[in-house]
Amino acid sequence: MTTSGEHVHRYLIIGAGPGGLQLSYFLRRAGADYLTLEREESPGGFFRRYPRHRRLISLNKVHTGEKDPEIALRWDWNSLLNDSPDLMFPRYSQEYFPSADDLVRYLADFQREHALNVRYSTPVDRVEKVDGRFVVHAGDDVFRAECLIMATGWGGPHIPDIPGIELAVGYEDISVSAEDFTDKRVLIIGKGNSAFETAQAILGQAAIIHLASPSPVRLAWTSKHPGHVRGQYGALLDSYWFKTLHGVLECQVDRIWREGDRYKAAITYTLAEGEQAVLEYDAVLRCTGFTMDTGLFDASCMPELAPNGRMPAIRPDFQSANVEGLYFAGTLMQARDFKRASSAFIDGFRYNLRTLAALLAERYDEAPLRQEVLPVDPGRLTATMLDRVNYSSALWTQFEYLCDVYVVDEAAGQILHYEDLPEDYAVERFAGHPLYFTVTLRWGRQDYGDVFAIQRHPTPERAHESAFLHPVVRAWRHREQVGERHLLEDLLAQWRDPVRHVQPLRAFLAARLGAREDLSDDPARAGGSPSDDLA
Structure with a gap:
């Protein structure tokens, strides 16, 4: 007490x-x-x-x-x-x-x-x-x-500004008994995971389920964001395309009202040149997030x-x-x-x-930010960067956001290594330095039609075309990005191959550090990627 x-x-x-x-x-x-x-x-x-x-x-x-x-x-x-x-x-x-x-x-x-x-x-x-x-x-x-x-x-809950939205049952109050929706026509406002969770739970009982929002469904396997609709909720999408009466509507819900024991929803389709309709339901559910x-x-x-x-x-x-x-x-x-x-x-x-x-x-508390001191040596820097991307769970999970930073201090003849900083924070913090590197894991190109049929180009020279998660090293001069080196994607997320990963990265770092290395036996001596030099 x-x-x-x-x-x-x-x-x-x-x-x-x-x-x-x-x-x-x-x-x-x-x-x-x-x-x-x-x-x-x-x-x-x-x-x-x-x-x-x-x-x-x-x-x-x-x-x-x-x-x-x-x-x-x-x-x-x-x-x-x-x-x-x-x-x-x-x-x-x-x-x-x-x-x-x-x-x-x-x-x-x-x-x-x-x-x-x-x-x-x-x-x-x-x-x-x-x-x-x-x-x-x-x-x-x-x-x-x-x-x-x-x-x-x-x-x-986030409650959208729709006239009559108070007639909808919120996600926080929705019955978890599927039998409560037996033979019902159900409108679910929203197309996120809570909407699909709700739809999947009543899929075998409801007569009709419509999921409605102005924007199309964002699937996690396409966007690569875990907060978008996940694969385990695909049954509703199957039902939609196999014409089992369930549907996914790209529309603005303009108004909801009640007539007798039914609900009416006036909608305007967003992908049908403004077509409008009035639809009838037995239940309206709000699943629009928090x-x-x-x-x-x-x-x-x-x-x-x-x-x-x-x-x-x-x-x-x-x-x-x-x-x-x-x-x-x-x-x-x-x-x-x-x-x-x-x-x-x-x-x-x-x-x-x-x-x-x-x-x-x-x-x-005046406790210095943890750092590791490295020599200004392309080989050692390459090994450290690869050790981190092969080992760190932070860089893996917080792809395209958290990074490792390597700040070159030529006067002291050393490189200071900081782990797991937001990349935008790193650029802000180290903007006074003429050379530093950030290392992240990033997804690659997005211009493919079918996420399960991506044409790959497994050569170091085309690593920047990798679609899967892969390491990206960026060179910075103050706040300006002046170079970028992609490392080729790998099925098992292991980036240690001498030809595909080690040599291209070492060549890139050596060029930026001004090192005099003999790269005559290095098939990637020029760095290999058209994105290596941005300045």
Whole structure:
């Protein structure tokens, strides 16, 4: 039992979901002065309610053939980073798509076993900023902190501005009994994973299911973003193309109203030259995602929102775009890699939070950012870069977002290596340097018609045409990108072949470093890619 009063800490985290717990772990390990507040009696409240049908879309690939736990994390999308082998999610479930209940159990054990400083049953009423410090009001308690981290996740459903939308049953209230939709004509507003989850659950019972939104379905295997519609929901799409009465409508829902015991929906098709129609249904369901709750914030610290209005706008260091000292953790970190990398999900933001903890320690605790010193040697630099892309789970999961940075200090005759920084943050931080490299894993060309029938060109000279995830090394002069080297894609994601990977990368680095190397036996002495030199 806690007593009311005033509490002062350096760091205050609001929310004990996976994001709040992960950051709490890193702060505790660093010996930081922190406290985490949670409104509910236990962690992971969102996952006690969602997804509604209790099956996660985050993979749990237990059997990988890999013994190294770092590499295995590439396919473990639910574990939080920690030093305990017993607190990894595959110990809690063997299912490829696990139950949300197992994740809730895992989060509770994670908090307890690591003795994280979480105060439960403490709902926050108001947040303000006074004299440069954050003041958090929770009932009779007042908490003050230099740094505030919001890890509250989604605050509630996103409700589109459609006249009559209040007649729709929200995803948060939809019945999970398929029999409730037997022989019903059902309109589902939305085409994301929650909409397809709902449709799949009632597919065998409903007479007609229509999924409606203005934009076409975005499939994850085409966009390569795990938040787009996943393959396990393909049954509804099969039903659509096999003409079983179910359908996917590209339309704007203009208005919903009720006539007797039926619902009417006026729609305007977006891919049919503005054709309009009025359709009739027995049930209308709203599955349009979630939005951040800004109701806690006083005007003194109201954060700006990203253009979609559903999440905070953040700087490259995960700090609020307009409120100094206010940071965001967990799924609220996704604005800068929105619909691109995995910051919306545990397997992505766990690495963001490791980096955030290091940046916070540098700013507030004067702890230098970790770096490795390397010689100005193309061979050593090549080996280090390849070791990282072959080993790191952070670069793998946070593709096209987190990078390793290699800053060339010619005066000191050394290269400083920093791991797992957002690439836009790295460019901002090291803009004063005349030469540095960033290394990321990136997807390649997108101009193919069939994602399962891509013409490959397996030569180092055409590595920039690789479609699958592959390493990309960029050279920078201040803020300007001046060179780029792609390394050829590999089926098993192993980039160590002397001819296909090592020699082309070494040639590129040697040219940029001005090294006098004998590359006469190097078939890729010129770097091989037309994208090598941008200046």
